[in-house]
Amino acid sequence: MTLSVLNCTRCGGLGEVPHWRNDGTKVQCTCCDGRGTFEAPDLEQLCAAIKGRKPRTVRSKRPDDPRAWFLWRMVRFHTGKDVTLPMTATIAIEGDPFKPTLDAAAKVIAMHFTGKESIGSARWRHAIHGESPADLAILNTPVTDGDKPFEERLELE
Ligand SMILES: [Zn+2]
Numbered sequence: 001m002t003l004s005v006l007n008c009t010r011c012g013g014l015g016e017v018p019h020w021r022n023d024g025t026k027v028q029c030t031c032c033d034g035r036g037t038f039e040a041p042d043l044e045q046l047c048a049a050i051k052g053r054k055p056r057t058v059r060s061k062r063p064d065d066p067r068a069w070f071l072w073r074m075v076r077f078h079t080g081k082d083v084t085l086p087m088t089a090t091i092a093i094e095g096d097p098f099k100p101t102l103d104a105a106a107k108v109i110a111m112h113f114t115g116k117e118s119i120g121s122a123r124w125r126h127a128i129h130g131e132s133p134a135d136l137a138i139l140n141t142p143v144t145d146g147d148k149p150f151e152e153r154l155e156l157e
Pocket of ligand 1: 009011012013015016030031032033034036037095
């Protein structure tokens with residue numbers, strides 16, 4: 001099954017949503033900018049956009065494109081570079097029906113970089129359920145590195 005275009009998950013393809021006053025008027029959907037649909041991501045191009053100079057790393061500066069930002073942020077989460085919850089980049093791709101694709105791609109890339117399961121997920125499983133990760137050393141690393149962008153600062157609170 002190949003789906004190259006999917007409806008915006010916020011407006012369902014209409015390109016507009018009810019006004020917050022709920023008085024029957026509609027406003028342009030801000031997630032898809034009124035287009036109603038999203039094209040499938042070009043993963044090869046996104047990977048090139050997040051790539052760091054050294055092998056198996058992502059760039060230090062966050063990419064501007066929302067999808068590239070989300071992918072970059074999720075790779076940083078899974079590789080343990082920033083295990084705070086990725087809220088800001090998630091909001092940046094709100095309405096994008098290909099979020100599951102980007103999520104899956106981030107896991108694959110992170111696994112390729114570190115050779116292990118998601119460090120971010122393991123840290124949270126430990127924090128919430130007290131579950132011990134196979135590699136205890138991952139619990140002693142900082143929650144984020146120095147590359148966290150200013151736009152994501154609320155995730156630290
Ligand atoms: Zn929309």
